[in-house]
Amino acid sequence: MYPTLRKFHVLALASALAFGAASQPAAAADDGKISIMVGGITKLIYLPARLTEQLGYFKDEGLNVELLSQPAGVDAENELLAGAVQAVVGFYDHTIDLQTKGKNVESIVVFGQVPGEVEMVSAKSADTLKSMGDVKGKTLGVTGLGSSTSFLTQYLAQQHGIKSTEYTMLPVGADASFIAAVKQGRIDAxxxxxxxxxxxxxxxxxxxxxxxxxxxxxKAALGGTYPASSLYVQSAWADGHKAQAKKLAHAFVRTMQFIHTHSADEIAAKMPADYQKDKALYVSALKASLPMYTADGKMPADGPDTVLKVLAAFNPSVKGKHVDLSKTYTNEFVTAK
Structure with a gap:
């Protein structure tokens, strides 16, 4: 339903970077349409994007929003920098990583106070892989290299003294492609x-x-809350389109309030049928996911520091670099009346 944008957008990114244009707000926003790239639209961590559309909250705000899907957050990030989309529903940690590369991107709505991620071990490997301390020589699946899942995977392994050179990370996407990788034995976890x-x-x-x-x-895995799924935009776009940013934030905050005042069954009833091929399974998964959502779209007070700690531990782009966390997010739009 939501087509993945073509690969030429990545070429557009290279061109934009070469001419210093990537830091500018996307010109496409001037026609009133807001294209939002979601790093895997069927993932429950990103449920607020589709649910907001289903509830009609974008239309209530007078917004013309187009939702697109890209399997990995790092690819969605590239679309934003290329100017192909105006916003991304992806992990907050990208805003920190990008700041160290001279790109000003900020989260304007936080959906998840925790990652909602789970490290799964294949049943075939479960006897020999009982913790992240057992991943030496193993192949670990991530959505994409340089994605949030790869950041977290490396951090969890490092907590056990294992270097990223001692295992292999394989990009396998999400949903059906991830399941296939497990079934085919291409990844151990x-x-x-x-x-x-x-x-x-x-x-x-x-x-x-x-x-x-x-x-x-x-907290057990990372030592604190870890704001993850969020709506982020180029800071230049937010500065130049404050009215649209405010309306977007307001629509999403209404959705977060809806999630916190309705049951998993009631929320699932609002979602498309093709998201729920196994309805009982979908509702069960949604129920397990409800604790991760914020109620108001605000950034958790201790969250940015935890995320920076994780990235600075291994990411060469962030390690040893000064990061102004106040420029990686804002509560301005979610609190605006």
């Missing part, structure tokens, strides 16, 4: 989200190794 987690558990193909769907599980 991998990081994914709901409803893929519940589907693998139901089929017996994999088991949970590290669970970051709740605040408790995330």
């Amino acid at each position: 991998g990081m994914t989200t709901e409803p893929t987690v519940s589907a693998l558990l139901k089929g017996g193909e994999a088991k949970v190794l590290v669970d970051m769907r709740s605040v408790e599980g995330t």
Whole structure:
């Protein structure tokens, strides 16, 4: 339903970077249409994007919003920098990584106070891979190289003293492609989200190794809350389109309030039928995911520091660099009346 933008947009990014144009707001925004790239639109971590559309909140704000889907957050990020889209629904950590590369991008709505990610171990490898301390020589699945899942995977392994050179990260995407990678034995373990987690558990193909769907599980794995799924834009776009940014934020905040005042069954009833090929499984996965959502779209006070700590531990783009966290997010639009 939502086509992936063609690969020439990546070429557009290279051209934009060469001429210093990538830091400018996308010209396409001037026609009133807002294109939002979602890093995997069927993932429950990004449910607010589709749900907001389903509830009619974009239209209530007078917005013309187009939702597009890209399997990996790093690819969605590239579309934003290329000017192909005006906003991305992806992980907040990209805003920190990009600042160290001279790109000013900020989160204007936070959907998840935790990653909602789960490291799953293949049933075939479960006997020898009982923790992230056992990943030496293993192949670990991530959505894409340089994606948030690769950041988190490296951090979790490093916590056990294992270097990124001691295992292989394989980009396998999400949803059906992730499940296929597990079934075909191409990965020993991998990081994914709901409803893929519940589907693998139901089929017996994999088991949970590290669970970051709740605040408790995330604090145990990362040492604090970890704001993840969010709506982020180029800062220049936000500065030049404050009215649109405010309306977008207001629409999403209404959705976060809807999520916190309705049951998993009621929320699922608003989602497209093709998202719920197994309705019972979808509702169960959604119920397991509800604790991760913010109620108001605001950035958790301790969140940015935790994310920076994770990135600075291994990411060469961030390690040793000064990062002004105040420029990586704003609550201005979610609190605007």
